[in-house]
Amino acid sequence: MKTESVNLVYFSPTGTTKAVISAIARGINPERMTITDITKPDERKKPLELKNDHLLIIGVPVYMGRVPALLSEWLGIIKGNNTPVVCVVVYGNRVYEDALLELSDILTERGFITVAGAAFIGEHSFSTKSTPIAKDRPDKDDISKAEFFGKKIQEKLKAISSPEKNSNLIIPGTHPYRGDSKLWITDFIEVSDACIQCGVCADVCPCGAVSPDKSSSVDIEKCITCCACIKKCPEHARSIKPGMVSDASNRLFTLYSQRKEPEYFL
Numbered sequence: 001m002k003t004e005s006v007n008l009v010y011f012s013p014t015g016t017t018k019a020v021i022s023a024i025a026r027g028i029n030p031e032r033m034t035i036t037d038i039t040k041p042d043e044r045k046k047p048l049e050l051k052n053d054h055l056l057i058i059g060v061p062v063y064m065g066r067v068p069a070l071l072s073e074w075l076g077i078i079k080g081n082n083t084p085v086v087c088v089v090v091y092g093n094r095v096y097e098d099a100l101l102e103l104s105d106i107l108t109e110r111g112f113i114t115v116a117g118a119a120f121i122g123e124h125s126f127s128t129k130s131t132p133i134a135k136d137r138p139d140k141d142d143i144s145k146a147e148f149f150g151k152k153i154q155e156k157l158k159a160i161s162s163p164e165k166n167s168n169l170i171i172p173g174t175h176p177y178r179g180d181s182k183l184w185i186t187d188f189i190e191v192s193d194a195c196i197q198c199g200v201c202a203d204v205c206p207c208g209a210v211s212p213d214k215s216s217s218v219d220i221e222k223c224i225t226c227c228a229c230i231k232k233c234p235e236h237a238r239s240i241k242p243g244m245v246s247d248a249s250n251r252l253f254t255l256y257s258q259r260k261e262p263e264y265f266l
């Protein structure tokens with residue numbers, strides 16, 4: 001099968017999904033590549049239609065065992081024409097439940113054909129200095145596995161005449177999906193005096209929840225608790241205050257300290 005160009009798409013508030021997807025792309029090493037970062041709200045307003053000689057590689061983080069619900073609108077306006085797709089989920093060393101199957105199902109519905117899938121591990125959004133969860137992942141080992149996966153995708157595409165000739169692929173998961181697409185609505189961010197109102201927090205927020213004029217003002221109805229504003233604050237002025245998110249962080253640190261490894265399906 002000949003692939004004219006590769007389209008990389010990711011939603012990645014804290015950057016781990018982006019790192020994995022970029023490593024997969026390096027492994028594929030395509031001649032032509034387009035990158036769409038749907039972390040930015042404006043990018044999620046633009047539709048995307050791909051032909052059957054394109055390859056879509058899409059990566060999303062797992063939220064409560066599911067594909068982030070925030071993406072459903074954009075996923076509803078993209079269109080494939082029997083376009084091959086590689087579905088990738090990145091999770092914080094707890095579980096990915098049926099998120100990979102859900103992503104594959106959504107894209108099948110939109111005219112794509114899943115040719116490969118993978119679940120990688122990224123540092124958990126709720127990971128902190130005192131409660132590290134999958135700290136610094138994807139690490140070197142994960143990245144070389146992602147590059148290897150990219151090489152395998154390339155080999156597979158060369159070996160098949162069309163994406164439909166893909167009968168060996170099994171994406172794990174069950175229906176109805178486990179997990180919960182409803183996120184917590186909680187006021188959990190503490191802002192210290194170190195804040196210089198630089199506006200980075202508002203800029204990196206994927207859902208426009210942080211006010212660009214007053215960084216301590218967060219619209220909790222819009223906030224998806226992704227922690228991008230905390231992790232990317234250049235002054236380290238933002239942190240998780242006591243409450244349900246810090247309790248979850250403690251729990252995850254205690255229960256999910258055992259390292260999980262990436263899985264791929266070809």
Ligand SMILES: Cc1cc2nc3c(=O)[nH]c(=O)nc-3n(C[C@H](O)[C@H](O)[C@H](O)COP(=O)(O)O)c2cc1C
Pocket residue numbers: 011012013014015016017018061062063064065066090091092093094095096121122123124125126183224225226227
């Ligand atoms: C609201 C929310 C829910 C999450 N749910 C899960 C989960 O169910 N299982 C898991 O292992 N990690 C979970 N995570 C962690 C993320 O999947 C993980 O940190 C991922 O690497 C973040 O991707 P990013 O760096 O691209 O933003 C959750 C994170 C958030 C913010």
